[in-house]
Amino acid sequence: MNYASRFFLLPVLCFFLISFHINCTSRTSPVDSGIKTGTLHFGNQTEPQDLDPQIVTGVPEFHILEALFEGLVILDPRTLEPLPGAARSWDITSDGLIYTFHLRSSARWSNGDPVKASDFLFSFQRILSPALGAEYAYMLYGIKNAREFNTSEISDFSRVGVSAPDDTTLVINLGKPVPYFLSLVAHHSWFPVHPATILKHGKIDTRGSAWTRPGNLIGNGPFKLTDWEVNRIISVEKNPFYWDSSEIKLSKIHFFPLENNMTEERAFRTGQLHITANLPPQKIAWYRENRPEVLRIDPYLGTYYYLVNVNKKPLDNVNVRRALSLAIDRKSLTDNLLKGGQIPAVCFTPPNAGGYSFEPTVRFDTTEARRLLAEAGYGPSNPFPSVTLLYNTSESHHLIAQAVQQMWKKYLGIDVVLLNQEWKVYLSSTQEKNYDIARMGWISDYDDPNSFLDMWVTGGGNNRTGWSNSAYDSLIELASITNNKEIRFGHFRKAESILLSELPVIPVYFYTNVYLLHPSVKGWEPNLLNIHNYKFISLE
Amino acid sequence: MKKPEPDNIAGNSLWKDATRRFTANRLAMAGLIILSVLVILCILAPLVAPWSVDVQNLSLGASAPGPGHLLGTDILGRDLFSRILYGGQISFAVGLCATLVSVLIGVSWGAVAGWAGGRTDAVMMRIVDMAYAFPFTIFVIILMVFFERSLLLLFAAIGAVEWLTMARIVRGQVMSLKSREFIDAAKGLGLSNTRIIIRHVLPNIAGPVIVYATLTVPAVMLLEAFLSFLGLGVQPPASSWGILIREGAEAMEEYPWLLIFPGTVLSITLFSLNFVGDGLRDAFDPRSSKE
Amino acid sequence: MITFITRRLFFQTVPSLFLIVTVAFFLIRLAPGGPFASEKSISPEVLKQLNTHYGLDKPILVQYTDYLKNVVRGDLGPSFKYPGRNVTELIAEAFPVSLELGVYALLFAILAGIGAGLLAASKPGGARDYLSTILSTSGICIPSFVLGPLLVLLFGLKLGLVNVSGWSSASDRILPSLSLGMVYVAYIARLTRGGLLETMVQDYIRTARAKGIPESTVMIKHALRGALLPVVSFLGPAAAGLITGSFVVETIFSIPGLGRFFVTAAFNRDYTMIMGTVIFYAIVIIFFNTLVDITQALLDPRLRSKLNEKA
Secondary structure, eight states: OOHHIIIIIHHHHHHHHHHHHHTOSOOOOHHHHHHHHTEEEEEOSSOOSOSOTTTOOOHHHHHHHHHHOOOSEEEOTTTOOEEESSEEEEEEOTTSOEEEEEEOTTOBOTTSOBOOHHHHHHHHHHHHOGGGOOTTGGGGTTBTTHHHHHTTSOOOGGGSSEEEEETTEEEEEBSSOOTTHHHHTTSGGGOOOOHHHHHHTSOTTOTTOGGGSTTTOOOSSSEEEEEEETTTEEEEEEOTTSTTGGGOOOOEEEEEOOOOHHHHHHHHHTTSOSBOSOOOGGGHHHHHHHOTTTEEEEEEEEEEEEEEOTTSTTTTSHHHHHHHHHTOOHHHIIIIIIOSOOEEOSSSSOTTBTTBOOOOOOOOOHHHHHHHHHHTTOSSSSOOOOEEEEEESOHHHHHHHHHHHHHHHHHHOOOEEEEEEOHHHHHHHHHTTOOSEEEEEEEOSSSSTHHHHGGGSTTOTTOOSOOOOHHHHHHHHHHHTOOOHHHHHHHHHHHHHHHHHHOSEEEEEEEEEEEEBOTTEESOOOOTTOOOOGGGOEEO | OOOOOOTTSOTHHHHHHHHHHHHHOHHHHHHHHHHHHHHHHHHTHHHHOSSOTTOOOTTTOSOOSBTTBTTOBOTTOOBHHHHHHHHHHHHHHHHHHHHHHHHHHHHHHHHHHHHHOHHHHHHHHHHHHHHHHSOHHHHHHHHHHHSOOSHHHHHHHHHHHHHHHHHHHHHHHHHHHHTSHHHHHHHHTTOOHHHHIIIIIHHHHHHHHHHHHHHHHHHHHHHHHHHHHTTOSOOTTOOOHHHHHHHHHHTTTTOTHHHHHHHHHHHHHHHHHHHHHHHHHHHHOGGGSOO | OHHHHHHIIIIIIHHHHHHHHHHHHHHGGGSSSOTTOOSSOOOHHHHHHHHHHTTTTSOHHHHHHHHHHHHHTTOOOBOSSSTTOBHHHHHHHHHHHHHHHHHHHHHHHHHHHHHHHHHHHHSTTSHHHHHHHHHHHHHHHSOHHHHHHHHIIIIIIISOOSOSSOSOSGGGGHHHHHHHHHHHHHHHHHHHHHHHHHHHTSHHHHHHHHTTOOHHHIIIIIIHHHHHHHHHHHHHHHHHHHHTOOHHHHHHHTOOOSHHHHHHHHHHTOHHHHHHHHHHHHHHHHHHHHHHHHHHHHHOGGGHHHHHSOO
């Protein structure tokens, strides 16, 4: 053999042969050994920002926090009804303004300390402390004077509407009735933290201290933190001090931050994961045909829509917006492009948000669309000016935008320029209203239509359209001061009707959660908020 | 066989010789022909492509090569063959122009640094080091803030990054050539520095420069795909080979043709470029080829 | 040699680092969108608090001098994206992983690249030349985001020989190293071949052959030295890039390395992390380029005087 080959290429070949040989002994997959030992392998999409329930904002963080902490209330995995969590029962006054939670005397932190009502007080004070900079502090604004404390209008926390008359009683005073309050307190921003641990590593409002490291973190949840290797793995183990630990069937959970969803799917296929966070859309068809038992398509409380800058010509004309909405073939998008069981949007709020639904209003009607566009004054003599469609870079937004661009061209004869921007630039553009039409998505944090509808009030923090409608504002306001479900929903329906007539936002489709779930995982029920409490989960 | 090189006689004979040698090189000519065919096809895309790039067929979706679609369709039902043709326009433009920019800057920079030596060289090379260290992603994002997004900006962004290694390579070569006898001879003849660099040094470093340049072209084409991720670069429905390959890579198990065809076209371009490059190098430096 | 290195360190490295830190510090703040922009709008009060906590409300020059003071002490600051983590800590944890991966990829690229170049140049224009050129050059056309998944599909899924992701067992190192190194094989092979073709026709090679020295020694001991000059120039930044990690490969194989931080920090506008990675990468680049300069001098005796030259 040529000297070159002999000297250089052969060693390289040998290296690979040897390395492969090392790995050739057959081994049981992590999934199978996990079933035996009760260790759940969880694909958790991204490395969590932190494990501090009062600082973080994301879903992957929530999945881990659910294992380490327990809120006053947990939600039924199927119905999302509030069930006793850290609180064993509660009383609500008839006007819905005072909630009294009775905590369990048997509840313990993971170091054995009893869970006291004052711990909750401490935690609420912490998240509302201005210096902590908690982005989700607003979740607690229902509490009387909470907003004032968080914005430094008042500095005495005792004026905030929470109190702990004794170790097992927690009283919360609301400023206005919040009918979905019990669903709200299941959110991680309401989780308690262990005061002594916090204070050991800093002050009550010190941001980013070391208290969340393994070895330091104390929680009141079914599991405790054992291992945290950045970008590699986070492991939790059963917490023997948890009050209901006899009911917990899992012994360990491993969370893997697999960011690339193709990598995650491959990991599932080779038996490394029991659950994935996502599934690449092009694989859905294959799984439907070949392994339908692992494919999960769950409805999800979220809407994908287009923001319209209502103060910019030509979009300031409501007929133009209606024409644009009528010219989108949503069914084609969901059936041909997305293929993940997504539902073409017929209104803005997804079906069943807290039991609310709205009759189908959004349609696909190209004749009507063209008529409206002509009525707005556009036609061959007055061609429609070019508008841009903005979206943040992602494969699916890319595809949908291209398809919609084509639809508008084909059915309305208008030219839309696509503009994709990197995430932060896109956020900055939408915030500064530097766009014509922009793609947006909204996932609800709690099970109630208010989450979707109160965004569009005049000057609302999330209202990036510049739309203002006083009738809409008053309806939302009216809905917020009553406890009566029927009356509330009546106001919401009227409001949504205005929204869908004025169309500052054009709904496109309702999200679904598409992921893979190994058949050995039991107790994992689909629900609209994608909350799966580990208490009910087991591996068989 | 070595022929004495009459360099300082009128330059025409150098070019004539080079052209003659190049055209005699069958592989290089083959590469040139293939390349030209590809470029012409792409330029003529509006005439040659069976479909327009914005024709979608959502219900068809991605389909394998078949009637009506020579190379199949993508997820939006667009004809792949047409997309490759139109995409080639962008890729060739970006690939060749950006590479040219980077070669010009890199060679000049490296030649000056290597020739001057001493403090000038140190300063110039440290600037290169610092340019390496600056995060490319942020650099592009900032560029887009200040300049209109356009193909020109795309060339600038890519060229601004690719010239660095070229400069280093050229500098190393120039430094080692500096101390060779024929340079001393040229100096002895009283030729100015610039003349020496252009007439004597550059042709002798053409080798690695050409090799690196031919490898840069496909690298640039793929880099462009990353830039369109940042929002710079072509916007749909226009496309480029880099983007097609990226899209194909996502679906390589389900729709392999989406990756294979653009990838093959890119490879053919690369190989042709390589053969042309080798031919060029042999044409200018006859001693380096087969004896 | 020592003088060379010390002179290099003080007169060139330190000022370059200072300059890049300064330029980067001010420029990165020009990118739209800050570290705290998110889909759910953040209230102005909370934003104010966050800015105060991270010192973003101070005048920019004060922020700059504070940052410099900390950097000199080795404190790269808290990450904006990961509140509980320090940038120094994150880099220190991730670097060894990228280093290991980079070294394997580099070794593979050098061995396979030089080998392929040798093979091609041993009989220019022959079948070996074409074959080895084609194989090695395809490395460029098959970028890591294509090669990685391809290799994983074949060896991980179909054949089941290795894990499809992760960085725990020894065999986890193979596919990522291959995917990462393949592109460099092409460059090294082509540059080596080119360099060899030029040196092979030089007089001293003919002399060696005439002396009866075996072809393998002629090529490897004599021709290669001169031929490797452009390869070494190329390798400087290439090595620096390899050991600081590759975002693409680390994402595909889920490897907890440094590469992903380079890109995600930019996307997150995590200013301290961006600065940290810039500083780190600058140090690595300068180190490797200095190494390259020394190696070049060792390879080509004509350059040796440079080592003793005044800087």
